[in-house]
Amino acid sequence: MVTLRVMTRSPSPADSLLARASVPRYTSYPPANHFTPEVGPDRHARWIASVDPDRPVSIYLHIPFCRRLCHFCACRTQGTRTDAPLDAYVKRLVTEIRRVAALLRHPQPASAVHFGGGTPTILPPHLLRAIDAALRSSFDVLPDAEVSVEVDPMELDERRLDALASIGLTRASIGVQDFADAVQSAIGRPQSFEATRAAAEGLRARGARSLNVDLIYGLPHQDAASLRATLAHVDELVPDRVAIYGYAHVPQMARRQRLIPQDALPGPAERLALFELARRLLLWAGYVPAGIDHFARPGDTLALAAQAGRLRRNFQGYTTDDARVLLGFGASAISRFPQGHVQNAPASGAWAARIDEGRLASVRGYALSSEDRCRGEIIDRLMCDFAADVGGIAAAHGMTLAAFHATLERILERFGPEVAVEAGHLRLTASDGRFARLVCAEFDTFLAQKEAAYSRAI
Numbered sequence: 001m002v003t004l005r006v007m008t009r010s011p012s013p014a015d016s017l018l019a020r021a022s023v024p025r026y027t028s029y030p031p032a033n034h035f036t037p038e039v040g041p042d043r044h045a046r047w048i049a050s051v052d053p054d055r056p057v058s059i060y061l062h063i064p065f066c067r068r069l070c071h072f073c074a075c076r077t078q079g080t081r082t083d084a085p086l087d088a089y090v091k092r093l094v095t096e097i098r099r100v101a102a103l104l105r106h107p108q109p110a111s112a113v114h115f116g117g118g119t120p121t122i123l124p125p126h127l128l129r130a131i132d133a134a135l136r137s138s139f140d141v142l143p144d145a146e147v148s149v150e151v152d153p154m155e156l157d158e159r160r161l162d163a164l165a166s167i168g169l170t171r172a173s174i175g176v177q178d179f180a181d182a183v184q185s186a187i188g189r190p191q192s193f194e195a196t197r198a199a200a201e202g203l204r205a206r207g208a209r210s211l212n213v214d215l216i217y218g219l220p221h222q223d224a225a226s227l228r229a230t231l232a233h234v235d236e237l238v239p240d241r242v243a244i245y246g247y248a249h250v251p252q253m254a255r256r257q258r259l260i261p262q263d264a265l266p267g268p269a270e271r272l273a274l275f276e277l278a279r280r281l282l283l284w285a286g287y288v289p290a291g292i293d294h295f296a297r298p299g300d301t302l303a304l305a306a307q308a309g310r311l312r313r314n315f316q317g318y319t320t321d322d323a324r325v326l327l328g329f330g331a332s333a334i335s336r337f338p339q340g341h342v343q344n345a346p347a348s349g350a351w352a353a354r355i356d357e358g359r360l361a362s363v364r365g366y367a368l369s370s371e372d373r374c375r376g377e378i379i380d381r382l383m384c385d386f387a388a389d390v391g392g393i394a395a396a397h398g399m400t401l402a403a404f405h406a407t408l409e410r411i412l413e414r415f416g417p418e419v420a421v422e423a424g425h426l427r428l429t430a431s432d433g434r435f436a437r438l439v440c441a442e443f444d445t446f447l448a449q450k451e452a453a454y455s456r457a458i
């Protein structure tokens with residue numbers, strides 16, 4: 001039973017929309033569930049060949065393996081106790097890196113490399129180094145490139161820390177979720193504070209200049225007291241950034257979530273209160289908000305970007321990365337080009353088969369029209385700045401403000417004092433951006449088709 005004594009403000013009429021609504025997270029527009037097989041390897045190859053050789057690209061490497069499978073996690077990842085599948089996977093990953101690089105005008109500069117998953121730190125040192133060697137022989141990884149990795153503290157030892165240092169690690173994101181025993185037990189993710197602190201210290205000692213901690217609100221048995229205790233522990237780690245995401249309970253899509261005790265989940269009002277509590281505690285601790293769910297220490301590049309209106313959104317969430325091209329490698333990885341998005345085969349087996357057949361592993365994607373780009377940019381600015389110059393963005397994409405009149409009127413009617421529209425500028429009036437995803441959804445022409453597939457807006 002979840003009880004919250006903290007409601008930090010009175011709910012507004014528009015709050016009922018938050019409780020009811022399921023909307024995309026808008027890490028891309030359109031979201032990946034609207035990708036189709038119309039975009040496949042042929043178009044993917046043409047888009048790779050057209051990449052500007054003078055503009056650095058970003059690189060994403062997906063490692064879809066974990067030693068443990070947390071009940072809450074909706075990521076496509078597979079459990080493994082041995083290293084054999086990792087060896088085979090990395091061998092193909094290296095092949096894929098070389099195959100894509102061969103289509104580029106060599107050597108393509110790269111300004112960022114991100115290892116995500118799954119659990120990238122499951123890789124033994126020789127495999128991490130093999131990927132790094134393939135990248136550096138195929139791309140011109142710039143000396144000041146950001147090299148970031150998602151870290152499971154329970155899958156990190158001295159040898160792996162040394163390997164991360166040797167590949168030039170600059171930033172790490174540590175998965176925490178919640179430190180309370182009852183919560184960890186319900187989500188199948190035991191993780192002590194001591195192990196987490198050791199990971200943070202080890203990463204800093206090996207050159208990580210920026211540490212991020214990921215938390216989740218809306219988990220079973222989570223309440224105000226447990227969340228306060230978790231944030232007090234997080235404070236001891238002195239992270240540069242904290243991200244707090246809402247748990248999306250979609251057991252019909254993520255079968256593992258059937259193990260989550262549904263009756264222990266907080267309801268919509270409790271979720272809202274949990275998020276507000278976390279937000280207030282982080283602000284009191286001196287963090288600056290960056291977008292809807294990230295917080296950064298003043299002086300951190302994410303905080304500076306948020307304050308300067310330079311925050312960006314990509315498939316990992318908020319970022320300072322302004323590369324126009326993101327090349328994704330590995331099963332299910334998504335690449336982004338000015339022309340559109342491309343996704344690799346999501347299942348490891350299907351991805352491996354394509355690599356073995358000498359092909360690109362892409363199976364679906366989406367070619368953007370100028371209207372899609374316009375809507376995508378409005379959505380990006382709303383997600384990052386909680387404001388968008390709808391008229392200016394429309395004009396930049398060959399559209400007119402008039403094309404969005406009906407949308408703006410609907411937004412004013414639905415959200416009332418939560419939004420303001422003036423001379424074609426749309427602005428959310430609340431500083432926490434809690435309606436951002438819902439307002440973005442008003443610009444999303446794809447949404448009506450698959451509403452049920454998305455997570456709650458809060």
Ligand code: SF4
Nearest residue numbers: 066069070073117118
């Ligand atoms: S939360 Fe991380 S460690 Fe747990 S199953 Fe998901 S990707 Fe694996």
